[in-house]
Amino acid sequence: MTEEEEWIKAAREGDKAAFGHLVEAYQTPIYNLTYRMLHNQSEAEEAAQEAFIRAYKHLNSYDPGRPFSSWLFSIASHYCIDRLRRRRIDWLPLKEEIAEPVRLATTSPNPETVATDRDREAWIQELMNALSPTDRAALTLHYWYDCSYKEIAEVLNLTVSAVKSRLYRARRTLAEQMEGESYAL
Numbered sequence: 001m002t003e004e005e006e007w008i009k010a011a012r013e014g015d016k017a018a019f020g021h022l023v024e025a026y027q028t029p030i031y032n033l034t035y036r037m038l039h040n041q042s043e044a045e046e047a048a049q050e051a052f053i054r055a056y057k058h059l060n061s062y063d064p065g066r067p068f069s070s071w072l073f074s075i076a077s078h079y080c081i082d083r084l085r086r087r088r089i090d091w092l093p094l095k096e097e098i099a100e101p102v103r104l105a106t107t108s109p110n111p112e113t114v115a116t117d118r119d120r121e122a123w124i125q126e127l128m129n130a131l132s133p134t135d136r137a138a139l140t141l142h143y144w145y146d147c148s149y150k151e152i153a154e155v156l157n158l159t160v161s162a163v164k165s166r167l168y169r170a171r172r173t174l175a176e177q178m179e180g181e182s183y184a185l
Helices: 003-012 016-038 041-057 068-087 111-129 133-144 149-156 160-181
Strands: none
Touching: 003 016, 016 041, 016 068, 016 133, 041 068, 068 133, 068 149, 111 133, 111 160, 133 149, 133 160, 149 160
């Protein structure tokens, strides 16, 4: 039995400290997912917190045959999709700094490279804003978290073929937008 499985088992039996270990293990990936979907730090923090609250309340409905991370990503992404649907706003350019994944590097990049990378990431995030929440979630899970088509299908309650179709359509839309705006890469 893995350490994660032990934490899940103990948390199902009411051990709050064990659930705390699960929160510590997944807080960064869940926050990054919610931030990439909502593009607002405080909303992302609230969404991540809500995802963990919902997971705790429904821990007994978790199927140990599935990866815990997929189940948790599913809760978080569905909450964000619902929130975006309720918001019904016009997508505006991203004004906050994108939450960046931790990168291990042997040398420090120069400031110009860092600024160029951030500009490029902000531009790509702005292009993603035009996608539907479900397409954005599929892209985020696939490219930022390396989830398989099957895992994405489980998280978003779609078929594998629907995931492939959504990813293809989203990539095509992004490519067309990139060509139209011709950002200097």
